[in-house]
Amino acid sequence: MVTDDTLAELAKSLAHPARLRILRVLLATPGCIGGEIVEAVGLAQSTVSEHLRILKAAGLITGEIDGPRICYALSPAALAPLGAFIDSLTPPPEGACCLPAGKDKHEPL
Amino acid sequence: MVTDDTLAELAKSLAHPARLRILRVLLATPGCIGGEIVEAVGLAQSTVSEHLRILKAAGLITGEIDGPRICYALSPAALAPLGAFIDSLTPPPEGACCLPAGKDKHEPL
DNA sequence: CCTTTTCATCGCCTATCGTCGATTTGCGAA
DNA sequence: TTCGCAAATCGACGATAGGCGATGAAAAGG
Numbered sequence: 034m035v036t037d038d039t040l041a042e043l044a045k046s047l048a049h050p051a052r053l054r055i056l057r058v059l060l061a062t063p064g065c066i067g068g069e070i071v072e073a074v075g076l077a078q079s080t081v082s083e084h085l086r087i088l089k090a091a092g093l094i095t096g097e098i099d100g101p102r103i104c105y106a107l108s109p110a111a112l113a114p115l116g117a118f119i120d121s122l123t124p125p126p127e128g129a130c131c132l133p134a135g136k137d138k139h140e141p142l
Numbered sequence: 143m144v145t146d147d148t149l150a151e152l153a154k155s156l157a158h159p160a161r162l163r164i165l166r167v168l169l170a171t172p173g174c175i176g177g178e179i180v181e182a183v184g185l186a187q188s189t190v191s192e193h194l195r196i197l198k199a200a201g202l203i204t205g206e207i208d209g210p211r212i213c214y215a216l217s218p219a220a221l222a223p224l225g226a227f228i229d230s231l232t233p234p235p236e237g238a239c240c241l242p243a244g245k246d247k248h249e250p251l
Numbered sequence: 252c253c254t255t256t257t258c259a260t261c262g263c264c265t266a267t268c269g270t271c272g273a274t275t276t277g278c279g280a281a
Numbered sequence: 282t283t284c285g286c287a288a289a290t291c292g293a294c295g296a297t298a299g300g301c302g303a304t305g306a307a308a309a310g311g
Contacts, residue, residue: 037159037166047153049269050146053227057146060231068287080270082289101278101287109231118162119225122169122218158299177257186301191259193299210257210308 035114043115046091051076052084059094059107067102144223152224155200160185161193168203168216176211 047053051074058073071081088094092111097104155161160183167182180190197203201220206213
């Protein structure tokens, strides 16, 4: 079972344009990149580092030390619960919203 | 094209346990419910109303006026872009993270 | 008409987030 | 050892979000 709290944490980690951009950059870059992420997002190095920390804490990325730099890689599996939740929402309420029977809305007491 | 900003807004609307709970209640309730949502989430009515406003602003739910109450219904289609993004992330970086060739990491300048 | 019910909005307060510059740490190279 | 680079951490700031009670507005029913 995945708690709402866990799901919310996951969603929160995606709830910022800079973090989405980082994920895109990571996805588009096959190998290992270092400070190029900083240039790609256009924010201060410390800010990007903080976003990377958040993504790492959420399990969305992993960081391997590679000499003087750090190698970040995606761990998309961490998002599976969130994807499953979104999928579970997909079934639309086909039976109209309120009491399709007509106008006798809520029975009079 | 869906901008990172749009995606972030979508994710932000999911980034709170109370809102997830509201969506679950809406999903589990076939017809129209009113203030039962307030009881279900266990927060103050004004707080729930605010969360509902956020969900409505994000397009995740719709509200129809039905006499004295409001009929909320899911609009899961709004989440499609976010689901697509998560899907697009799914392909894992199979070619190992950093320079699979071995130890001659970054060529010496 | 007035009453009741239901939801939205308004202030107000606290907690968390996002951002930055500055500093510290870790590692390879000279 | 010392230097320089890359990344993380720290401290501080303003902005935003989340929570509440109180109030307001629309509609059904007597």
